[in-house]
Amino acid sequence: MNQDIIADIRKDHVERLLDEGRRVDGRGFDEYRKVSVEVGVNERAEGSALVTLGRTRVMVGVKLAVGMPFPDMPDSGVLTTNAELIPLASPTFERGPPDEDTVELARVVDRAIRESGCIELEKLCIEEGELVWIVFIDLHPLDYDGNLFDACTLGAIAALKNTYMPKLEDGKVDYKTRTEEKLPVRDTPVEVTYCKIGRHILLDPCLEEEEVLDARLTVGYNEKGEIVAMQKGGSGTFTKEEIVDIVRKGREKAEFLRQHIPG
Amino acid sequence: MNQDIIADIRKDHVERLLDEGRRVDGRGFDEYRKVSVEVGVNERAEGSALVTLGRTRVMVGVKLAVGMPFPDMPDSGVLTTNAELIPLASPTFERGPPDEDTVELARVVDRAIRESGCIELEKLCIEEGELVWIVFIDLHPLDYDGNLFDACTLGAIAALKNTYMPKLEDGKVDYKTRTEEKLPVRDTPVEVTYCKIGRHILLDPCLEEEEVLDARLTVGYNEKGEIVAMQKGGSGTFTKEEIVDIVRKGREKAEFLRQHIPG
Amino acid sequence: MNQDIIADIRKDHVERLLDEGRRVDGRGFDEYRKVSVEVGVNERAEGSALVTLGRTRVMVGVKLAVGMPFPDMPDSGVLTTNAELIPLASPTFERGPPDEDTVELARVVDRAIRESGCIELEKLCIEEGELVWIVFIDLHPLDYDGNLFDACTLGAIAALKNTYMPKLEDGKVDYKTRTEEKLPVRDTPVEVTYCKIGRHILLDPCLEEEEVLDARLTVGYNEKGEIVAMQKGGSGTFTKEEIVDIVRKGREKAEFLRQHIPG
Amino acid sequence: MKAGEPEEFIVDGRRLDGRRMDELRPLKIEAGVLKRADGSAYVEWGGNKVLAACYGPKEIHPRHEANPKRAVLRTYYSMAPFSVYERKRPGPDRRSMEISKVTRQALESVVFTHLYPMTAIDVFIEILQAQAGTRCAGITAASVALADAGIPMRDLVPACAAGKVGGHIVLDLFDVEDNYGEADLPVAIVPRTGEICLMQMDGNLTQEEFEQAFELAIKGCMQVYEKQKEALRKAYEKRSEE
Amino acid sequence: MKAGEPEEFIVDGRRLDGRRMDELRPLKIEAGVLKRADGSAYVEWGGNKVLAACYGPKEIHPRHEANPKRAVLRTYYSMAPFSVYERKRPGPDRRSMEISKVTRQALESVVFTHLYPMTAIDVFIEILQAQAGTRCAGITAASVALADAGIPMRDLVPACAAGKVGGHIVLDLFDVEDNYGEADLPVAIVPRTGEICLMQMDGNLTQEEFEQAFELAIKGCMQVYEKQKEALRKAYEKRSEE
Amino acid sequence: MKAGEPEEFIVDGRRLDGRRMDELRPLKIEAGVLKRADGSAYVEWGGNKVLAACYGPKEIHPRHEANPKRAVLRTYYSMAPFSVYERKRPGPDRRSMEISKVTRQALESVVFTHLYPMTAIDVFIEILQAQAGTRCAGITAASVALADAGIPMRDLVPACAAGKVGGHIVLDLFDVEDNYGEADLPVAIVPRTGEICLMQMDGNLTQEEFEQAFELAIKGCMQVYEKQKEALRKAYEKRSEE
Secondary structure, eight states: OHHHHHHHHHHHHHHHHHHTTOOTTSOOTTOOOOEEEEEOOOSSSSEEEEEEETTEEEEEEEEEEEEOOOTTOTTSOEEEEEEOOOGGGOTTOOSSSOOHHHHHHHHHHHHHHHHTTOBOGGGGEEETTTEEEEEEEEEEEEEOOSOHHHHHHHHHHHHHHTOEEEEEETTEEEEEEEEEEEOOBOOOOEEEEEEEETTEEEESOOHHHHTTOSEEEEEEEOTTSOEEEEEEESSSOBOHHHHHHHHHHHHHHHHHHHTTSOO | OHHHHHHHHHHHHHHHHHHTTOOTTSOOTTOOOOEEEEEOOOSSSSEEEEEEETTEEEEEEEEEEEEOOOTTOTTSOEEEEEEOOOGGGOTTOOSSSOOHHHHHHHHHHHHHHHHTTOBOGGGGEEETTTEEEEEEEEEEEEEOOSOHHHHHHHHHHHHHHTOEEEEEETTEEEEEEEEEEEOOBOOOOEEEEEEEETTEEEESOOHHHHTTOSEEEEEEEOTTSOEEEEEEESSSOBOHHHHHHHHHHHHHHHHHHHTTSOO | OHHHHHHHHHHHHHHHHHHTTOOTTSOOTTOOOOEEEEEOOOSSSSEEEEEEETTEEEEEEEEEEEEOOOTTOTTSOEEEEEEOOOGGGOTTOOSSSOOHHHHHHHHHHHHHHHHTTOBOGGGGEEETTTEEEEEEEEEEEEEOOSOHHHHHHHHHHHHHHTOEEEEEETTEEEEEEEEEEEOOBOOOOEEEEEEEETTEEEESOOHHHHTTOSEEEEEEEOTTSOEEEEEEESSSOBOHHHHHHHHHHHHHHHHHHHTTSOO | OOTTOOSOSEETTEETTSOOTTOOOOEEEEEOOOSSSSEEEEEEETTEEEEEEEEEEEEOSSGGGOOTTSOEEEEEEEEOTTSSSSOOOSSOOHHHHHHHHHHHHHHHTTBOGGGSTTEEEEEEEEEEEOSSOHHHHHHHHHHHHHHHTTOOBSSOOOEEEEEEETTEEEESOOHHHHHHSSEEEEEEEETTTTEEEEEEEEEEEOHHHHHHHHHHHHHHHHHHHHHHHHHHHHHHHHHHHO | OOTTOOSOSEETTEETTSOOTTOOOOEEEEEOOOSSSSEEEEEEETTEEEEEEEEEEEEOSSGGGOOTTSOEEEEEEEEOTTSSSSOOOSSOOHHHHHHHHHHHHHHHTTBOGGGSTTEEEEEEEEEEEOSSOHHHHHHHHHHHHHHHTTOOBSSOOOEEEEEEETTEEEESOOHHHHHHSSEEEEEEEETTTTEEEEEEEEEEEOHHHHHHHHHHHHHHHHHHHHHHHHHHHHHHHHHHHO | OOTTOOSOSEETTEETTSOOTTOOOOEEEEEOOOSSSSEEEEEEETTEEEEEEEEEEEEOSSGGGOOTTSOEEEEEEEEOTTSSSSOOOSSOOHHHHHHHHHHHHHHHTTBOGGGSTTEEEEEEEEEEEOSSOHHHHHHHHHHHHHHHTTOOBSSOOOEEEEEEETTEEEESOOHHHHHHSSEEEEEEEETTTTEEEEEEEEEEEOHHHHHHHHHHHHHHHHHHHHHHHHHHHHHHHHHHHO
């Protein structure tokens, strides 16, 4: 019971500050927290990235394996995106099979990567209908302070661009030998998340904001600025105008994020 | 606690009515509720049926796939019967892996289908020891008002008789193209369920009766009237004479049900 | 709450007796309970043993199957050790997927079998890289009165030494025909468990001791007396000297156990 | 080009199933179709056949999930094994879990959950036959089932998708368009206020295309809304007659 | 004809394992074989080796499963991985779940559960070695284990199957007959009253054959009943001596 | 000889990674690295990268797991999918379960759990990158995380393995030595008293070799202990400065 009353008090507090033009952490309404992206942080992964977004920290690993293609795409590699919300990263994350939030995170990040066509999956065919490369993207938040969507998508594309192909011998992968060849990546999709608290629209909600938000909108953009993915969240609503406006102004924020990707 | 007291009161009520020769819904002791069977109700299934038994409603879908035969039956198709008691159909059905009741339902329906030999499984071999047709029967109650055994078996055989073979190309199924050929079915087994409440034997228990019954006996018959499956349920008992009598008189009830199968 | 208080009282009791030089069941500190090993007790298993250690009773079954080798060991058979703590054997065992204790038991027994190299896995290759024998050891306690480690390891090696190869035909196993050939076994590892209660070190804890022990040390030895496996348990600690001493004197206890293996 | 991909999506100004760009597939909604459920609805929408049932407000198990300030709304989207061409294994998959979540959030925006603290309201959506657009059909059915159960809501929630196929912005994609088209944009709204309570998108759209598709989807929702109200009216009349 | 199927089941009036039509396989029952369990029994019946253990009446977890009017009887039938020719993966499968259920219902008809409200009585049946007829062996062992635990019952529950092989009605099928025969009819009874508390059948029987097999199975149950009582008598004597 | 097995482990008195027999891999420990956790630590040890976090003492769910006399310590060892060459499927496997158990028992020997009855203290160990010796790295990180969270303990718990490769007793095996060597002996100690709180071994050792390896492992633990203390000192200084 106390939990719910505290939630109300918190929401009042956050909203009152916003009415005065202030965010809980002092940022502008349209401002990202400090972003940094480091790649090649993991020697066991073919590609990896460590993203810091304020106090949110996410490790993304890309592993390659070989396997059967899907029957309807016999000459194409396979992309699999997986998230784990390990309880190390937050007292609210629980052990056990992936819950709704974990699945949504993995699917929304996957959407931007997949729909932008950034991975040239058609180049990942080893033997048509028989053997193709499977690209595993593992999203691994380490410290959770809000907005995993943007942090994980940024980490995913940064890790993909940093992915080296392992050696292939007789249809088996020799993980200990890395080739010079990189995973073919032709686009750099990122996702930008706004939230709505009361009547205010805010970029990049931190945890304190995420816990009290009414609605959330995540939009994925490719390099050309085209929209490749969207996901609305939260039990509240947006007006039509708010959505159109978010989608428009998110485009330049996407460009901002993209500049943090090394290489 | 209240639940248990209410159960006792209900049982008293149902039994007292029966002592007066009346069932809760006014039927004769040896009378089925209104039966109707509609086939071809689902365009994605190779065969389908919608059975209405009073207010119980069940959809059965038959899907065909290809796969390996069992090692000891290398030239025979494979039959798999599955039930799902989805919580949409009743407040007492719960989500999660199949429970005892779900498993019993699937297995008792399967017994009549399998033991009657109604599906000519030996004609479903594509390549001996390598590739055979797998017949999936999915029992899907939509509205639960008692006696799922009879409703589901009736739906299963009706759906099987209405099943068209999909096109097979290079060992793969083209589900979008249905051939003229039907699944080879040579018998029409049905199941007939009686229950015992106090000293009374009743055909086709409705939910209110099912909840208070002492014992239940389901008997499956093939077209010749031979017995192909039996299952006793409930914590109560039958006398030997009661069982022999039920098995005898069930035979004509089976014929009654069979007449409702279209085509 | 009561449970915990009772546990304290019990521990006091056991420890006070030990201070007087007595164990709860009257044994010497360095003495095993009565041991007996019977082999060939199960007609469905290729090898089997029933071990009695005081009132602890364990059945071990060895089954053989064929399958793919591990990629890094293409010419070697595969060993799989599994335990089930079925609730029939103890009021403290629960149904469901294997818990920590079950997994530890299986892994610690497996360690002695595997690390001693007692099964000549290199002789279990049928076709290099394609087909090898898989040896399943199933540890199945029937009556639990403490020290499953020693009882199960003893049962496992006794069953392995009693294992007959089934007939192989066209890459399939004919389980109904047993050949004269035995599973190639070249060593006889056993495990010896000591526990520490207060300042006392005791061989072969019975259940009453196991429930109050501070620490436990299991040591596996091969026929030469070399150490092949160790596992410390319990929330308490040992001194360095205690461990060295246990490892030394366990060696002759291993020899004692080994003498109980028939054949 | 994927196997089965059509060469053209629009022939002579018509779509492959004969519809105009802004035309819905045939839509039929019926309320109060199940006996056991507290409220229910059946939706046939093109080749989609969807049942929704509502149970509640009711006691909540396990107890610690209860909320002292509002009813807990739980939604479960599920596909029958025979609802798709290749048999679906029973049990929730990742897609179903995501749809259950966005469906719940869409409905939470209209249900007066504060009227029933400490209770649960369960909504079950069962896809019996699928032909693309099942999440929109499910939400559409679910809000009718809630209304049929007498759950107080500030409005119904109609849902409809728009998308892009062969370079054209079209309403309500059917399976061929969904599988091989360029973008899909499902939307659910609160008609009285015009608020957006569900919005997802995958594919590729420019800002202009997005705005055009978004407008079209909202128009589609308004058509669905009329059918929803009609279904409830009929169910009410039928019940009065009984 | 399936691989391994015999050409004839009856040769010179004898079955393939040498038995007459109405003859049980060798049956040995022992009560009180386990130390930890409150009651236990071991049954060797032909090639079947079965242990049963009873724990209770005892506190019930989770609490909400308790019944204020009677003890909750829980039965679990399980097969050891090495009990069959092809190793069985641990954990309950669909067959085990069904057998657990019919076993529970059979035993519920005799146990005076109303004497122990709010408690659980657990019965575990472990098949160590199987050769057809394990459910009958399991029920037979279970009711002895219950009696051995001192649980009040109005009678023991012996179980036995009859069936049809090669056109003949026979008692107590062994594995070859079970695998390749025409019908199997397991029955459990309450001997003092002659009531039937378990009855299943699969295969193919005419009414006449059914009645004949049914009679035969009941007679088999009565033979099993004698062995059950003898086992309990011996266990009692042994305990008295100790 | 297994694929990838080296011909010699020791060349010119040096190991394959250039170390001496009794030399640890480079070890770096940092405390207080995570914001959300009550305490945390990061360990880089050769090619191992390990995070540990501590949450608690805190309310325990489910309630019936609470102990009225002491805090319940729960430890979870887990490997990230990308921590090993061949991607590891998420979720606990048997190896992780065993390591979680021995880790918990090692830590229980030092934590004053009786100070926090009815609560839980959770320790999560996440292997981000593995190169043999992750259980020792995990325990080492875990006890620093506990200290960083302010949980009262009678000492830290450093852990280190010794083993035998190519006939030599060496300290702190790296992956090639672990995969192809003759024995591995991980040990954890309570440095102030010299007690042994974790001890496992697999491979093949004579009594003499065992005693030698055991001594060496304990010496390794003492080196690790110094690094642990240094990390906590630095974290304390940093916090004081802030």
